[in-house]
Amino acid sequence: MSHKLYQSYKQRPDIAEHYDAICIGSGLGSLTAASLLARKGKKVLVCEKHTTPGGFTHVFTRNDYEWDVGLHYVGDMDRKGSLLRVVFEHITDKNLKWADMGEVYDKVVIKDKTYEYVKGLQNWKTRMKEYFPTEADARAIDKYVELLFEVNKTSKDFYTKKVLPDFMRIISSPFMNNGYDKFARQTTKQVLDSISDNEELKAVLSAQFGDYGMPPSKSSFVIHAAVALHYMNGGFYPVGGSEEIFNTIAPSILSAGGNILVGAGVKEILIENGTAKGVVMQDGKVIKSDIVISGAGVHITYKNLIPQESKPKIKHIDEALNMPQSFGHLSLYIGLKHTAEELNLPKANYWIYPNGTDHDKAIADFLEDYNNEFPVVYISFPAAKNPKFEEKYPGRSTIEIITVAKYDWFKEWETTKWKKRGEEYDILKEKLAQRLLEHLYIYEPQLRGKIDLYELSTPITTKHFCNYINGEIYGLDHPPERFTKEFLKPQTPIKNLFLTGQDIVTVGIGGALMSGVLTASAITKSNLINEIVKSSK
Numbered sequence: 001m002s003h004k005l006y007q008s009y010k011q012r013p014d015i016a017e018h019y020d021a022i023c024i025g026s027g028l029g030s031l032t033a034a035s036l037l038a039r040k041g042k043k044v045l046v047c048e049k050h051t052t053p054g055g056f057t058h059v060f061t062r063n064d065y066e067w068d069v070g071l072h073y074v075g076d077m078d079r080k081g082s083l084l085r086v087v088f089e090h091i092t093d094k095n096l097k098w099a100d101m102g103e104v105y106d107k108v109v110i111k112d113k114t115y116e117y118v119k120g121l122q123n124w125k126t127r128m129k130e131y132f133p134t135e136a137d138a139r140a141i142d143k144y145v146e147l148l149f150e151v152n153k154t155s156k157d158f159y160t161k162k163v164l165p166d167f168m169r170i171i172s173s174p175f176m177n178n179g180y181d182k183f184a185r186q187t188t189k190q191v192l193d194s195i196s197d198n199e200e201l202k203a204v205l206s207a208q209f210g211d212y213g214m215p216p217s218k219s220s221f222v223i224h225a226a227v228a229l230h231y232m233n234g235g236f237y238p239v240g241g242s243e244e245i246f247n248t249i250a251p252s253i254l255s256a257g258g259n260i261l262v263g264a265g266v267k268e269i270l271i272e273n274g275t276a277k278g279v280v281m282q283d284g285k286v287i288k289s290d291i292v293i294s295g296a297g298v299h300i301t302y303k304n305l306i307p308q309e310s311k312p313k314i315k316h317i318d319e320a321l322n323m324p325q326s327f328g329h330l331s332l333y334i335g336l337k338h339t340a341e342e343l344n345l346p347k348a349n350y351w352i353y354p355n356g357t358d359h360d361k362a363i364a365d366f367l368e369d370y371n372n373e374f375p376v377v378y379i380s381f382p383a384a385k386n387p388k389f390e391e392k393y394p395g396r397s398t399i400e401i402i403t404v405a406k407y408d409w410f411k412e413w414e415t416t417k418w419k420k421r422g423e424e425y426d427i428l429k430e431k432l433a434q435r436l437l438e439h440l441y442i443y444e445p446q447l448r449g450k451i452d453l454y455e456l457s458t459p460i461t462t463k464h465f466c467n468y469i470n471g472e473i474y475g476l477d478h479p480p481e482r483f484t485k486e487f488l489k490p491q492t493p494i495k496n497l498f499l500t501g502q503d504i505v506t507v508g509i510g511g512a513l514m515s516g517v518l519t520a521s522a523i524t525k526s527n528l529i530n531e532i533v534k535s536s537k
């Protein structure tokens with residue numbers, strides 16, 4: 001990563017007296033908002049607590065290996081007119097390239113049977129109908145796809161409403177969102193149960209639930225539909241790795257006179273007379289700005305960053321803080337001294353369900369006791385997806401294995417120092433790591449004996465590096481109630497304080513990207529989506 005793109009706060013870089021806007025956190029939501037404001041001539045300061053910028057798009061290295069932490073595939077990058085692609089091209093000046101994962105992007109394994117998710121709607125439907133050939137199942141598959149599109153069609157109002165001023169929202173409400181609300185209120189399980197009795201089919205259709213972190217009986221159908229459709233035209237991976245997202249957005253922020261600081265934790269938002277005026281850094285330094293944007297997540301912002309005396313101004317603060325957070329995760333980062341080609345690593349991700357078709361029960365059983373079988377084992381092969389991996393790390397490759405975890409399992413070590421958390425913590429991690437590796441060897445047996453190093457992260461690692469209070473994987477959870485919360489939007493009751501990031505839209509690279517567009521639109525009081533689309537033509 002080019003070190004010229006950001007500076008360390010510790011090294012006392014030049015910080016201006018005043019900025020047009022300050023972004024708290026350097027996740028994709030913040031970076032997108034910052035870039036769009038910079039393109040309007042605004043001088044923006046991005047303050048990131050971690051020593052590497054990018055939020056969950058950052059990468060880390062160890063012994064000549066590199067891993068991404070929160071990006072394994074992104075959909076919707078193939079079509080020229082895709083909104084996500086157009087926005088990415090806009091904020092990166094077309095410098096970010098995407099590598100296609102090929103025909104198969106996800107492999108779902110239910111017990112011993114493997115189902116491939118193939119690229120392209122028709123191909124996907126045809127393949128599913130080959131797996132499930134009865135007439136009733138074929139009808140259910142058609143109906144399922146129809147419903148995904150219905151949700152998609154009605155979702156526009158949901159996003160539009162987030163940027164309308166309050167009075168407009170109230171008068172336009174009766175005319176908007178009805179279709180979307182109907183789907184948002186239903187769980188994924190309710191919708192799937194309404195179209196099929198075949199448990200195996202429903203388990204396959206809901207197999208990507210790990211992408212939004214809630215099993216079928218808990219998640220709103222709208223988040224399921226958004227994710228399923230998002231990937232229907234295949235999976236894509238940033239050429240050069242996920243750090244290229246930061247590397248290609250940052251220049252636009254810097255060239256408008258902005259700064260990006262790492263190791264720059266914000267302690268509090270400076271609020272005077274009900275108006276945000278800047279930020280107070282962890283060391284007490286005050287940096288002033290006209291606008292403050294928090295991309296640190298709703299819980300962190302409302303719990304930690306709003307000064308006590310300003311909290312009563314936010315009427316929905318308790319409701320927001322009572323919203324459930326997603327569960328935590330374990331991630332096993334693996335390094336191998338062979339290339340992806342030599343090891344025959346696939347590009348497709350595995351979604352392994354060792355317990356069978358009941359995702360809800362599997363999750364509940366595991367969260368109750370981690371000695372139970374993993375409810376899902378997700379395996380990603382970044383070295384196979386990234387065409388530049390070999391150039392950067394010759395003769396090497398990497399793999400990541402992810403599953404669910406509870407913060408409480410590791411809570412007793414939360415105050416210990418990273419890397420020095422003690423023997424008991426290391427023993428527990430080793431036990432879990434070995435169990436995860438065994439799942440990898442079942443499906444890729446050639447890898448046994450080939451692993452050079454591995455390191456397991458836990459929810460306290462996530463807290464340490466990305467600051468999420470309970471090390472949650474995806475910020476706020478996605479139950480039906482989430483979609484009724486009108487305060488999940490850029491504007492806040494504090495004048496000139498705005499929110500951005502996954503919590504105000506939905507989880508995912510696409511969700512975070514769009515949150516940044518919505519936040520910049522709310523700040524500039526303009527329809528930036530239209531502007532971006534027009535300028536792309």
Ligand SMILES: Cc1cc2nc3c(=O)[nH]c(=O)nc-3n(C[C@H](O)[C@H](O)[C@H](O)COP(=O)(O)OP(=O)(O)OC[C@H]3O[C@@H](n4cnc5c(N)ncnc54)[C@H](O)[C@@H]3O)c2cc1C
Nearest residue numbers: 025027028029049055056070072073266501502508509512
């Ligand atoms: C394991 C994992 C796998 C994932 N895989 C995918 C995938 O394959 N595809 C996909 O689309 N999405 C994926 N996601 C989701 C996606 O990465 C996130 O939804 C998205 O990146 C969140 O962006 P954000 O803008 O909300 O900010 P975040 O990335 O959450 O960043 C917030 C930043 O704010 C900083 N911060 C917090 N408090 C402060 C403070 N007080 N001062 C300064 N800085 C602060 C944090 O350190 C952090 O860097 C994955 C996520 C995880 C965790």
